[in-house]
Every structure is written in structure tokens, then in C-alpha cells.
Amino acid sequence: MPAKRKEHTSHLGSPAIEDYLEQIHNLIIAKGYARVVDIAKNLGVSQASVTNMIQKLDAEGFVVYERYRGVILTEEGGKVGADIARRHEVLTRLLAGFGLDPKTVHEDVEGMEHHISRQTLDVLTLLMEELEGNAVLMRKLKRKLAGLS
Amino acid sequence: MPAKRKEHTSHLGSPAIEDYLEQIHNLIIAKGYARVVDIAKNLGVSQASVTNMIQKLDAEGFVVYERYRGVILTEEGGKVGADIARRHEVLTRLLAGFGLDPKTVHEDVEGMEHHISRQTLDVLTLLMEELEGNAVLMRKLKRKLAGLS
Ligand SMILES: [Mn+2]
Ligand SMILES: [Mn+2]
The missing domain is CATH 1.10.10.10 (Winged helix-like DNA-binding domain superfamily/Winged helix DNA-binding domain)
Incomplete structure (x- = not known):
């Protein structure tokens, strides 16, 4: 629904x-x-x-x-402007970290950023920080991602 | 833009x-x-x-x-129906895994699911699978999330 x-x-x-x-x-x-x-x-x-x-x-x-x-x-x-800009940044860093092409990232982010509650933003921020700080995990996930395409 | x-x-x-x-x-x-x-x-x-x-x-x-x-x-x-249903499922499992309240998850998912490319879906699927299979990581992230609220 x-x-x-x-x-x-x-x-x-x-x-x-x-x-x-x-x-x-x-x-x-x-x-x-x-x-x-x-x-x-x-x-x-x-x-x-x-x-x-x-x-x-x-x-x-x-x-x-x-x-x-x-x-x-x-x-x-x-408040609204800064909030959307923050959602934009977190989504972009999370997706770009996986090496997705910038145009796709931009299009997805521009759509998704309007539908993200504070709670979901917290989750995405945590994931972004974890991946940016955990090179072993990031390498593992990127290897799997490469295997999917 | x-x-x-x-x-x-x-x-x-x-x-x-x-x-x-x-x-x-x-x-x-x-x-x-x-x-x-x-x-x-x-x-x-x-x-x-x-x-x-x-x-x-x-x-x-x-x-x-x-x-x-x-x-x-x-x-x-x-194809379109199954694709949206899949995006809905992946987003829901990813967010619900963090214990977010179901109403918020539902609202965010219903909005976000229309803005997710195949590449982004692959990334979200990988994250969902990693978190569902990695209890240590999930516990660590949930502890951090609890500290944010
Ligand atoms: Mn934006
Ligand atoms: Mn749906």
C-alpha cells in the first residue's frame, strides 16, 4: 500500500x-x-x-x-534544506563507495532523498560510516558486486 | 539537480x-x-x-x-511488478533488520522503492545479505544506532 x-x-x-x-x-x-x-x-x-x-x-x-x-x-x-542536503550526501557516499556510475547514483539519490525518515537516515549513515572505515568489508562486498554483473 | x-x-x-x-x-x-x-x-x-x-x-x-x-x-x-516487489522486500528487510518501527519502514519503503536502479538494488541486496549473515557486525551497528537516539 x-x-x-x-x-x-x-x-x-x-x-x-x-x-x-x-x-x-x-x-x-x-x-x-x-x-x-x-x-x-x-x-x-x-x-x-x-x-x-x-x-x-x-x-x-x-x-x-x-x-x-x-x-x-x-x-x-x-532545517528542511540542510536535512535534504544531508540525505543527499549520505546516500551519495554510500552508493558511490561501491563504484556505481555517477549518473545512476545521482538519479537514484535525487529520487530517494525525499523518502527518508530520520530513523532510516541514521541507518544509512551508520552503514556509510562502517563501509568507509572498514576496508576489509568493503573489499569483500565490492568483489561480490562485481560477480553479480 | x-x-x-x-x-x-x-x-x-x-x-x-x-x-x-x-x-x-x-x-x-x-x-x-x-x-x-x-x-x-x-x-x-x-x-x-x-x-x-x-x-x-x-x-x-x-x-x-x-x-x-x-x-x-x-x-x-x-517484470515491472516483480521488480518493484523485490525492491520493496530488500529495502524492508534491510531497514527492519535494524529494528526500525514498521510504520516508518513501510512509509520510507513505499517512497524509495520507485527510485532504485538495478545497480543500487544490487548494493542494497548485498548489504541486506551481509547484515543478515553477520551477527557480529549487526550487533555492533545496532549498538551504535541505539546510541544515536
Ligand atoms: Mn538532492
Ligand atoms: Mn511497495
Whole structure:
């Protein structure tokens, strides 16, 4: 039975709230500010779409938009953005550690990252840390993985 | 950047093609046949919705619907249904092995299962098998997990 959990995400081609907040978070971390043009570029959408979504995010209390200062995350927006960025990182490191091709990792991560509870994130983080710190286990699993393809 | 992969899934509240095929697959495995009433019950939707979707699945070549024989999966439909059911099983066993609460596991799995490539499924399967067969490692990870909460 499909879960009825409310999600800030669509997966129907157009990036949803969680993707915007993740991207704004990443830009602020990397550059200190998030410009519409950079958000548009990173999400592969038009600047008009970004402006529309930012108005929606502002109305919903996730960001504050000021014409000359750009987009600022509220505490709630910052929490969601950082959370998705963390899920993105953990999933990516876990899968990339096995040597999967980056495009596949990226596509899977972009989909999966919206469906991960705190508990599941804890499990995936533990697995990632264990594998990154346990070369013997990683070697064993990679050998098995190579045998599957 | 969100992935542009085409998906047979919506996550916007109403179960999508992949969920129907998974459910029909499961019913056929369990009971030998898939009735509209059972599909509706398992997906939490009306029988009218199921009938509509089955006509769509029939038109797209995933099922054949015969009034008195019920729903039969085509080879393509059977492949998709079995594939989603397998992703569901692997994710569920992997997460449930850590003792996460079943409702959370179910919600995460129902979301994640639509975003898992063959390569990622192989990795998750390996991890599941390793953890199910390695009590020492599992004990160590569960102890760490308990320390996180
Ligand atoms: Mn992401
Ligand atoms: Mn499922």
C-alpha cells in the first residue's frame, strides 16, 4: 500500500519545494548567498519558475526574499534544506563507495532523498560510516558486486 | 539537480502504475489471481479507481483484463511488478533488520522503492545479505544506532 505521508516533492519532472530548499542551502554554504540565476541553473529550470517558487516558499515561511539581498532561508527553511542536503550526501557516499556510475547514483539519490525518515537516515549513515572505515568489508562486498554483473 | 528519469509513479497521494503492478503481482503470488476488490483494498482506493487504472494498464500493455478471469499481467507488466516487489522486500528487510518501527519502514519503503536502479538494488541486496549473515557486525551497528537516539 502506498504511504500517505505528505511530501514537499513531486517527482513529476518539475523540482519541488524540497529540491529548491536543498539547492538554496547548498548555494548559501558554497557562496554565502543564493541568486535566482544560480538556483535556476542548478535546477535546470527558467528564472521565471524560480521566481514563482520563491514567492510560494516565502508565503509558506521557508524563505525571505529581498530583491537586492537575494533569498534567505528561515529557520524552518534552513532545517528542511540542510536535512535534504544531508540525505543527499549520505546516500551519495554510500552508493558511490561501491563504484556505481555517477549518473545512476545521482538519479537514484535525487529520487530517494525525499523518502527518508530520520530513523532510516541514521541507518544509512551508520552503514556509510562502517563501509568507509572498514576496508576489509568493503573489499569483500565490492568483489561480490562485481560477480553479480 | 533533480533527476529527469521517467517514472511510472506519482507520490502525490494516488497510487501510480508501479504500485498497481506491484500489488497485482503480490496478489497473484499469494492467491493465484488478482481481483479488483482486493487491489482496491490493498491500495486503499475505490473499486472505480482500480477499474479505471486497469483499463489504462491494459491499454499500455501491462495487463490483460477479462471480466470473469480478472487481471492477468503481461510479460512486461509482470517484470515491472516483480521488480518493484523485490525492491520493496530488500529495502524492508534491510531497514527492519535494524529494528526500525514498521510504520516508518513501510512509509520510507513505499517512497524509495520507485527510485532504485538495478545497480543500487544490487548494493542494497548485498548489504541486506551481509547484515543478515553477520551477527557480529549487526550487533555492533545496532549498538551504535541505539546510541544515536
Ligand atoms: Mn538532492
Ligand atoms: Mn511497495
